[in-house]
Amino acid sequence: MNDTTKLIFERRSVKAYCDKLVSGADLETIVESGLWAPNGRNLQSRFFSVVKSPDLMDKFIGAIREVRNDPAANPFYGAPCVIYISADPESTMADLDAGAAMENMILCAASLGIDSCFMVGPLSLFTHADADTFKEDLQMPENYRPVCALILGYRADGYTVESTRDMTKVAYI
Ligand SMILES: Cc1cc2nc3c(=O)[nH]c(=O)nc-3n(C[C@H](O)[C@H](O)[C@H](O)COP(=O)(O)O)c2cc1C
Secondary structure (H helix, E strand, O other): OOHHHHHHHHOOEOOOEOOOOOOHHHHHHHHHHHHOOOOHHHOOOEEEEEEOOHHHHHHHHHHHHHHHOOOOOOOOOOOOEEEEEEEOOOOOOHHHHHHHHHHHHHHHHHHOOOEEEEEOHHHHHHHOOOHHHHHHHOOOOOOOEEEEEEEEEOEOOOOOOOOOOOOOOOOOO
């Protein structure tokens, strides 16, 4: 098995993080890998909002706790940064584009030893009464629709994760 294949098979979604920050250089590499993902007609009708400001992370956590009516909610699992992807509502392929960008970033991060988790849960941020302010904080282009979020960081000490797959969900014809 080559290194890329091994990385794909061994990557797991990590749901508990330590405080260690992701370097700016690594973040830029990860985001660039998302920008280079395949996308419908190369229209590139998606936008990446990279949040690494602790203040903004705390603001979003507070808002999501309010929305969920759960003061203990930990929507980013303690990760120090999150990338929200939003998309042009006119684009019929935007969700697929976002998914392709996410997987590029996830694998790029894994290759750099950085853990991540593909998430839709943090979209609850946009059901808050201040959603428009949050979209401004994220510098989302006007009318763009939030699609998904990628948390990034380093797993908490002692955190282990396993996953399974149903290998029958395939037909070779
Ligand atoms: C579209 C999508 C949405 C997801 N949303 C969440 C989420 O909101 N919260 C969460 O904890 N994990 C979320 N996940 C991660 C899945 O739980 C995880 O990929 C799945 O359990 C398989 O585990 P693995 O990635 O470690 O193989 C999401 C994954 C995908 C692809």
